[in-house]
Amino acid sequence: MSERAVAPGGLALVEALVNTVSLDTGEDRLAAEFGLSGAALADAQELREALRAACLAHAGRDMPPGRSVTLTRLLSRAPLLLSVDEKGTAALVPADAASLASRVAVAVATAVTEGTWQRLKACEAEDCHWAYYDRSPAGRSRWCTMAVCGSRAKMRSYRARRTAGRTDSPTAPAGPDRTDASPA
Template structure:
């Protein structure tokens, strides 16, 4: 990920749906802003994330994708703040998740079942189904915002002990450790 100040750093949101939210709808400190300006931008993002061929995106696909993305983003922010999730955003995710998704395939066979090129709608359904899993009651408490005072990145805590505190150890975790070290050093000197 690239921060607004141009620095590159590694960020694992823990979820395909959250990654999609960071294409612009999940606008928090540290995010890069809108990335889906055209249908080609959407197609490029999907091709980077899916191991199958995705067909060309159309203007309507971009409209539907940003509607899904914004619903995911609002729910993620609400969940990270312990707020109630909006029913209309849940409806958007459920609607998109109800359409056919990209079927799983096992590599190594000599025949292919189904399409050789998946549609943008199937990719959106796959993302929506990930969002259904993300916002399920058993995972909802693991959607968190970075603990740094100057960051608001939202992520899914996938650590075994559910103790992740930072968006990235490279960025906020390291800065917090440096601050704590300096404070201890200053306290010893005093």
């Protein structure tokens, strides 16, 4: 679970939606945080997991079969409008402000045009997959936080290398045997 600042603009909504479930504890706050029930809750859960898959894809994983189709289907049903104000400024807005899918579609479309969509990622740790906004200069961060998930992953990798090193080579002698050395 991230200690990082929230994602910019509308991506904060997408990040918050994905992070309504904790994979390590199973706690799901989607209904409470978004005030959903019944079919709307089921649709939001499906949307959340499809968005998580997209965030994992941004982090370098392949989307599971069907997830991109699911995300496309869910967002295509979200009506959007192009609004123009008195100054001639145009903006994409949800046709139904109460529709979570419409608000997410606006956030994604806006992030795509701003070039920030690919920076919304999901943590690589299998027991986390927390959404976070990658603020690293190269855009290559892998964990929601280095202090927790990154440290755990690096420690597991280190231990695996040490274990592999012990099994790949015979036990090395501790050094010269000094018990029968003659005095000089």
